[in-house]
Amino acid sequence: MESGTFAEPKPSPLALLLLGKNADPDSETGVECPGDLPPASDPNLVERVRTARAILGDRLYILGHHYQRDEVIQFADTTGDSYKLSQQAAAHPEAEFIVFCGVHFMAESADILTSDSQQVLLPDLAAGCSMADMAAIHQVEDAWDVFEAAGIAKSVIPITYMNSSASIKAFTGRHGGAVCTSSNAKRALEWAFAQGEQVFFLPDQHLGRNTAIRDLGMTRDDCVVFDPHKPGGGLSEEQLRDARMILWRGHCSVHGRFTADSVRDVRDRVPGVRVIVHPECTHEVVSLADEVGSTEYIINAIAAAPAGSKWAVGTELNLVRRLAIEHPDQEIVYLEKAVCFCSTMNRIDLPHLAWTLENLVNGIVVNRITVEPEEARWARVALDRMLALPGLAPRD
Numbered sequence: 073m074e075s076g077t078f079a080e081p082k083p084s085p086l087a088l089l090l091l092g093k094n095a096d097p098d099s100e101t102g103v104e105c106p107g108d109l110p111p112a113s114d115p116n117l118v119e120r121v122r123t124a125r126a127i128l129g130d131r132l133y134i135l136g137h138h139y140q141r142d143e144v145i146q147f148a149d150t151t152g153d154s155y156k157l158s159q160q161a162a163a164h165p166e167a168e169f170i171v172f173c174g175v176h177f178m179a180e181s182a183d184i185l186t187s188d189s190q191q192v193l194l195p196d197l198a199a200g201c202s203m204a205d206m207a208a209i210h211q212v213e214d215a216w217d218v219f220e221a222a223g224i225a226k227s228v229i230p231i232t233y234m235n236s237s238a239s240i241k242a243f244t245g246r247h248g249g250a251v252c253t254s255s256n257a258k259r260a261l262e263w264a265f266a267q268g269e270q271v272f273f274l275p276d277q278h279l280g281r282n283t284a285i286r287d288l289g290m291t292r293d294d295c296v297v298f299d300p301h302k303p304g305g306g307l308s309e310e311q312l313r314d315a316r317m318i319l320w321r322g323h324c325s326v327h328g329r330f331t332a333d334s335v336r337d338v339r340d341r342v343p344g345v346r347v348i349v350h351p352e353c354t355h356e357v358v359s360l361a362d363e364v365g366s367t368e369y370i371i372n373a374i375a376a377a378p379a380g381s382k383w384a385v386g387t388e389l390n391l392v393r394r395l396a397i398e399h400p401d402q403e404i405v406y407l408e409k410a411v412c413f414c415s416t417m418n419r420i421d422l423p424h425l426a427w428t429l430e431n432l433v434n435g436i437v438v439n440r441i442t443v444e445p446e447e448a449r450w451a452r453v454a455l456d457r458m459l460a461l462p463g464l465a466p467r468d
């Protein structure tokens with residue numbers, strides 16, 4: 073690390089948080105972040121990351137989510153979706169340091185799934201997930217109280233999407249539920265309906281609704297939306313009792329931007345195009361698409377398509393741009409004309425990666441993500457229930 077000291081005057085706590093150099097006292101614990109970020113314009117940044125990585129050798133394993141910037145993804149030992157990356161972290165016990173180029177809930181999951189001797193680092197603490205942040209544990213506990221009052225708690229099975237905080241996963245484990253991914257949501261719902269009569273789906277209402285309607289043959293009327301900002305979730309006890317799916321009012325700020333007009337417009341602009349979207353998109357968009365699937369599904373579908381294929385892809389823009397570069401023999405366009413990156417995922421950049429690695433070289437662990445043991449234990453219960461789902465392939 074060059075010189076390794078903060079310049080004066082000291083930035084405000086908010087500025088430090090935004091730079092990822094300090095802890096958010098409300099959501100992080102015990103994070104010391106000495107050192108200084110290299111400037112974004114530093115022409116030697118790539119070389120500096122390479123050097124730090126070479127020094128750390130097998131002690132370091134870098135995970136890169138599919139939605140990361142190219143400048144970061146080039147250094148990833150493995151790329152993938154959030155669950156695959158956590159599995160990969162656990163599959164490399166020799167790595168003392170797991171640097172997770174993703175967002176906060178992913179680093180938490182990696183910490184839950186890795187051994188105590190491994191430390192998980194998130195290069196920028198401000199890299200959160202707007203969807204995961206839409207379900208705070210106190211809101212979810214309050215919702216459960218509403219279910220108790222309505223007399224339905226005993227028949228409700230919680231299912232939480234991987235994109236949720238460790239505390240929500242732990243809540244799910246404590247209340248007999250399981251985690252799911254966008255690949256195995258159907259199996260998770262089938263399992264849940266074998267355990268109880270109703271499902272409480274968190275935090276993405278769209279994945280819950282799309283799976284219930286497309287894969288389980290339900291109707292929109294079988295689903296109600298629990299709004300944590302309204303008394304009783306904005307639902308009567310009768311509505312709660314009659315619903316089969318109680319959907320948390322959360323969504324992804326990236327996938328939620330695609331509209332039915334985006335689909336119609338791209339069909340006009342690109343004749344013969346196939347529209348492929350992620351199930352975090354709204355039900356209207358999913359209903360109009362030709363194919364629907366997880367990030368890995370989208371990658372594999374395009375990889376398997378013949379030359380000359382035309383695709384409009386409804387997922388995060390970094391991935392879509394990379395797919396277009398990797399498949400020059402196909403026409404791959406973005407479903408929405410307006411630029412649509414995941415802004416929190418994009419907080420992980422080369423300066424933050426260099427800063428993190430160079431601190432490790434100097435023996436300083438910055439931005440470590442840890443999950444409190446009792447919370448990790450219950451979150452693990454919910455994750456293990458997912459892994460035990462009948463008929464699940466290893467990558468589902």
Ligand code: SF4
Nearest residue numbers: 201202203324326414
């Ligand atoms: S793309 Fe959506 S769900 Fe994924 S990290 Fe960004 S905000 Fe969260």
